[in-house]
Amino acid sequence: MAEKRPNARWFVIALPYLWLAVFFLLPFLIVFKISLSTPTLAQPPYVPSFNSLAEIWEKARQFTIDNYAFLASDSLYYSSYFSSLRIAAISTLLLLLIGYPFAYAMARAPRAIQPMLLMLVILPSWTSFLIRVYAWIGILKPEGLLSAFLIWLGVIDQPLRIMNTETAVFIGIVYAYLPFMVLPLYASLEKLDPTLLEAAADLGCPPWKAFWLITVPLSLPGIIAGSFLVFIPAVGEFVIPDLLGGSDTLMIGKTLWREFFGNRDWPVASAVAVVLLLLLVLPIVVYQHMQARQVEAAR
Amino acid sequence: MAFAASLRHLLLAAVASSCAAPALAKEVRVYNWSDYIDEAILKDFEKETGIKVIYDVFDSNEILEAKLVTGGTGYDVVVPTATFLSRQIKAGVFQKLDKSKLPNLKNMWSDIAERAAKYDPGNEYSVNYMWGTTGIGYNPEKINEAMPDAPVDSWKLVYDPEVLKNFQKCGVMLLDSPEDLLPSVMTYLGLEPDMNNTESVEKAGEHLAKLKPYILKYHSSEYINALANGDICLAVGYSGDILQAASEAAEKVEVDYVIPQEGAQLWFDQMAIPADAPHPDEAHAFINYMTRPEVIAKASNFVSYANGNLAAKEYLDEAVAQDPRVYPTEDVVKRLYTVSTVEDPRVQRIITRAWTRAQSGS
Numbered sequence: 001m002a003e004k005r006p007n008a009r010w011f012v013i014a015l016p017y018l019w020l021a022v023f024f025l026l027p028f029l030i031v032f033k034i035s036l037s038t039p040t041l042a043q044p045p046y047v048p049s050f051n052s053l054a055e056i057w058e059k060a061r062q063f064t065i066d067n068y069a070f071l072a073s074d075s076l077y078y079s080s081y082f083s084s085l086r087i088a089a090i091s092t093l094l095l096l097l098i099g100y101p102f103a104y105a106m107a108r109a110p111r112a113i114q115p116m117l118l119m120l121v122i123l124p125s126w127t128s129f130l131i132r133v134y135a136w137i138g139i140l141k142p143e144g145l146l147s148a149f150l151i152w153l154g155v156i157d158q159p160l161r162i163m164n165t166e167t168a169v170f171i172g173i174v175y176a177y178l179p180f181m182v183l184p185l186y187a188s189l190e191k192l193d194p195t196l197l198e199a200a201a202d203l204g205c206p207p208w209k210a211f212w213l214i215t216v217p218l219s220l221p222g223i224i225a226g227s228f229l230v231f232i233p234a235v236g237e238f239v240i241p242d243l244l245g246g247s248d249t250l251m252i253g254k255t256l257w258r259e260f261f262g263n264r265d266w267p268v269a270s271a272v273a274v275v276l277l278l279l280l281v282l283p284i285v286v287y288q289h290m291q292a293r294q295v296e297a298a299r
Numbered sequence: 300m301a302f303a304a305s306l307r308h309l310l311l312a313a314v315a316s317s318c319a320a321p322a323l324a325k326e327v328r329v330y331n332w333s334d335y336i337d338e339a340i341l342k343d344f345e346k347e348t349g350i351k352v353i354y355d356v357f358d359s360n361e362i363l364e365a366k367l368v369t370g371g372t373g374y375d376v377v378v379p380t381a382t383f384l385s386r387q388i389k390a391g392v393f394q395k396l397d398k399s400k401l402p403n404l405k406n407m408w409s410d411i412a413e414r415a416a417k418y419d420p421g422n423e424y425s426v427n428y429m430w431g432t433t434g435i436g437y438n439p440e441k442i443n444e445a446m447p448d449a450p451v452d453s454w455k456l457v458y459d460p461e462v463l464k465n466f467q468k469c470g471v472m473l474l475d476s477p478e479d480l481l482p483s484v485m486t487y488l489g490l491e492p493d494m495n496n497t498e499s500v501e502k503a504g505e506h507l508a509k510l511k512p513y514i515l516k517y518h519s520s521e522y523i524n525a526l527a528n529g530d531i532c533l534a535v536g537y538s539g540d541i542l543q544a545a546s547e548a549a550e551k552v553e554v555d556y557v558i559p560q561e562g563a564q565l566w567f568d569q570m571a572i573p574a575d576a577p578h579p580d581e582a583h584a585f586i587n588y589m590t591r592p593e594v595i596a597k598a599s600n601f602v603s604y605a606n607g608n609l610a611a612k613e614y615l616d617e618a619v620a621q622d623p624r625v626y627p628t629e630d631v632v633k634r635l636y637t638v639s640t641v642e643d644p645r646v647q648r649i650i651t652r653a654w655t656r657a658q659s660g661s
Contacts, residue, residue, distance in 0.1 A: 039644055041390045045368045076652070079661045141530055142470070164516045247475070247517040247658040255655075261361035262477075262651040264368070265644065 028277065035270035036063040046266050067271040077272065080255040081279065087166070087241075087251065088234035091173040092227050095181040098174065099226065103185035104215075107192070118186070121179050133172055133243050140168050140244070168244035173234050181226040188222030189215070224287075232280055252276055326351040327581035330366075330374040332568065333358045333520065334543060335429070337601035344588050350581045358520040359476065367392040372573055375582035378428050381567040382478055385418035385640040393424045394574045400583035401426070403590035411607035415567045417637060425569035426586055427607030429539070429599070432565055432627065432635060433479045434558045436522065436541030441469045441532035454487035454559045457535055460509055467513040470531030475517035477654040479564065480507075480535060482638045486561050494641050497649045504653030508660065517658055523547075526554050538624060539604035546603070556624045558631055565635035567607070599625075 037046040048059035071077045106117045124132065139145045142159035150156045162168050192215060200210040216223075238253030245251075252272065259269035325348075333356040341352045355374070357363050360383045366372045367379075367387055379387060387393060398404060404426065411427050419425045435456060442449050442456075446465040455462050463471065474480050482492035484503035493499055515531060522534040526541065527548035534541070538556055545554035570589065572582045589595055595606045596614030603619060605626050612620060619625050627635065641647050655661075 041386065041642065041644075043368050043370045043390055043392055045390070074652075076655060076661060079659075143528070143530060247514070248511065248660060250659045250661060258651055258655060261359070261365050262654070263644070263648050264361075264364065265648070 028274075031270045031273055034266055035067055035268075035274050036065065037267045038062070038064060038066075039265045039267055044266070045264055067267045068275070070268060071271055071275060076255065077275075080250050080252045081276070083250045084235045084237075084252040085279075087169060087173070087249075088231050088237075091170055091177070091234050092231045094170065094174050095177055095230050096223065096227065099178060099181035099185055100223075102178075103182050103189050103222070106182070106186050107189035114190075118183075121182050121186075125179060129176065130239065132176065133240060136168070136172055136175065136244060137163065140171070163244065164246040166245065166249055169241050169249055172240040172244045173230075173237060176240065177230040177234065180229040184225040184229065185219060185222040188219045188225075192218050228284065235280060236276065325349060325578075325581055326353060327376065327578055327585045328353045328355070328374045329376045329585065330355050330357060330363065330372070331376075331378045331428075332356060334523070334540070335378075335568075335602055335604075336598050340589075340594055340597055343594075344585065348584055348588070350584060352585070360478070367573060370575060372575075373577060374573060375576040375578045376570055376572060376585050378568050378570055380478075381415055381418035381425075381569050382638060382640045384425055384569050384571060386642055387571075388419060388424050389642070392574055393571045394576065394579065395423050396426070396572065396586075397579075397583060400580070401587045401590065403587050406590055406592050406608050406610035408607050408609035411567070414565070414637060415569060415607070418567070418640065419569065425571040426590060428568045428570045428589065428595075429602070429604040429606050430565065430567045431538040431604045431625075432558050432563045433474070433483060433535065433537055434541075434556060434563050436526055436534045436536050436544065436554060436556050438469070438526065438529065438532040439553055439555055441529075442466065445469055445532070452557055452560050454483060454561050456559075457533065458484055458487040458506065458510065460513070463510055463513045466533050470515045470525070470533070471513060472515055472522040472525060472531050472534045472536075473517050474522075474535055474537075475519045477650050478638070478641075479537075479566075481650070481654075482564050482636075483535060483559075486559075486563070492562075492564065492636055492638055494638055494650060495643070495646055497646055500646075500650050500653050504657045507657035511657070511660065527552070539602050542603035542622075542624060558624070558627060558635075560634070562634040562636055565632075565637050 034046060037048060039045055040047050048055075048062040050056055050059065102121075106114060106121075109117055137144070140160075140163040141147075142161065142163065144163070146162070147156070147159040150160065162171070196214050196218075197207075197210050200214055201207070205213070236253050237251065238257065241249045241251050241254065256269055256272045256276075259265050259272055263269075327350050329352060331354070335356070336354075338354075341354055344350065345352055360380050363377060363379055364383055364387060366374075367377065368390055370392070384393075407427065411430060412422050415425070415427055416422055435451075435454075437451065437456070439451075442451065445468065446462065449462065449465070450456055450459075457463060457471070457473075478494065481494065481500060481503045484506055485492045485499050488502060488506060490496075490499045490502065520540075522531065522536050523540050523544045524547075525531040526534055526544040529548070529552040538558075541554065541556040545556065548554050570586050572579060572586075576582050589598075590608060592608055592610035593614045595608045596611040599606045599611065600616045600619050603622075603625055623631065641650065
């Protein structure tokens with residue numbers, strides 16, 4: 001038994017790396033390779049393409065970094081990246097503002113009903129994501145439920161123009177990503193020891209100050225995890241802006257779509273994807289590094 | 300007990316049929332435009348030939364082309380528009396048709412076949428499925444309300460900013476497809492509709508950018524429902540799609556289609572067989588079936604698009620055959636034009652860039 005244990009341990013450690021290699025590194029390398037090629041009218045629509053590993057060395061000279069130079073030459077790509085980051089950042093902030101009270105109330109609810117509340121958060125995800133986004137079209141369109149309701153209340157007298165605007169995109173993203181923000185927040189808030197707040201109160205600390213000094217710092221891992229979980233997919237979001245947004249909602253997902261489908265330029269599309277990945281991965285790596293140092297320091 | 304017994308029978312039947320399925324290995328996988336067929340035709344084909352039809356749909360040529368150039372689509376019959384087909388033939392994604400397996404080709408309409416030969420010389424790779432025009436769909440009541448003297452028979456209705464601004468409130472949608480839309484803008488501007496002329500492309504793009512504040516959205520299929528529901532009052536779209544919206548809306552709102560007097564684009568959707576199609580024989584059988592006059596007439600009656608089958612005319616519903624919005628009159632046909640395929644990737648990039656700028660301002 002004792003001899004076998006190291007093997008089992010190596011296997012357990014290797015598994016996530018194997019997963020990453022097969023489902024992240026390999027696809028990334030393929031995309032990276034295409035980003036160095038040149039488009040052509042053929043199947044596949046770029047050169048060089050390889051039939052065997054040996055050919056890679058033969059044809060490597062055909063690789064080019066022109067596609068990256070091209071991205072830098074047209075302001076469209078800056079604007080798309082920037083606009084995506086902006087929309088994702090605002091969405092993340094909105095999600096945090098809505099998700100935090102949500103998670104806080106859940107964590108403070110009686111133990112017995114917490115599983116049910118958790119269930120209620122997850123429940124909408126049992127319906128197809130696409131159908132839920134379509135449902136928002138029915139709510140937000142000019143003759144839709146929201147306008148009809150507000151007109152009935154007498155709040156407005158003209159139908160609202162929310163559909164096909166950026167506001168609709170924010171509504172869609174916040175709605176669709178809310179569980180991914182609430183769950184990590186709940187997980188960290190639920191572990192919070194309530195006696196800490198009692199102690200603070202005993203020592204004369206007003207509740208809002210106790211919240212800032214105790215609850216928020218202790219739930220920071222949840223805030224960070226939740227923000228990453230929603231920010232990263234929101235940057236590359238394609239479906240929600242396509243269905244709810246207007247044609248002038250510039251996002252990198254749509255720009256990538258146009259390169260790939262409109263221009264049939266797979267190499268430039270791949271370059272856009274590689275740059276997007278670097279844009280997202282770098283801050284995460286920096287954050288991980290800082291956290292590791294913090295853990296070291298705590299020891 | 301009786302219930303339990305019948306349940307057991309049902310289960311047995313289910314098992315038996317699922318086991319029998321592999322024996323019926325003959326199948327044909329078809330990839331066609333959305334809302335483009337009477338599904339009863341597929342059932343009839345299955346019943347008659349014993350070939351199972353797996354039918355998928357798309358709503359943009361770009362998506363079909365991306366799949367074709369990737370290869371290994373698994374589809375046996377695809378239906379690209381001729382302007383795209385021409386480039387795809389050059390990329391080598393199709394196989395030549397075996398015309399000995401397509402005896403029904405004798406029914407085809409030579410006028411249409413000749414026009415389509417511009418894209419597929421000698422009609423070697425493709426057979427016409429449907430053809431139509433790109434024009435204006437509108438809600439007469441709402442347009443009249445917003446602008447009583449609106450020029451409804453002209454591209455001015457959509458492309459003249461002074462006219463278009465009247466309809467901003469009731470909603471305007473345009474096709475999200477530069478190949479279909481920019482030629483009509485060129486026509487409005489008095490330019491020759493040519494997508495390979497980058498100067499015209501830029502001009503058309505700049506003109507569209509001026510209209511941006513009045514346009515609700517660019518989308519290639521949403522306008523059908525939006526017109527039918529009365530959510531919008533004006534759209535540039537495909538003839539049959541707008542006529543489908545009109546019949547869908549029949550009771551609630553009125554929708555009409557017009558081919559503007561300045562001229563409009565004529566396009567052809569062509570059936571073709573990918574080079575790596577897994578079931579080429581069944582694909583030929585399917586195309587041959589679809590070129591049967593009574594079959595393709597049934598499809599036209601259902602989708603309100605004209606087909607390229609001359610013999611089918613006698614099987615058409617009177618309402619479809621006599622509708623000039625489906626089968627334009629001869630003097631209208633004279634004003635219809637076709638647009639050449641863009642092959643140079645640099646030109647394509649200029650088109651897409653102009654398109655993005657027109658929509659987003661950047």
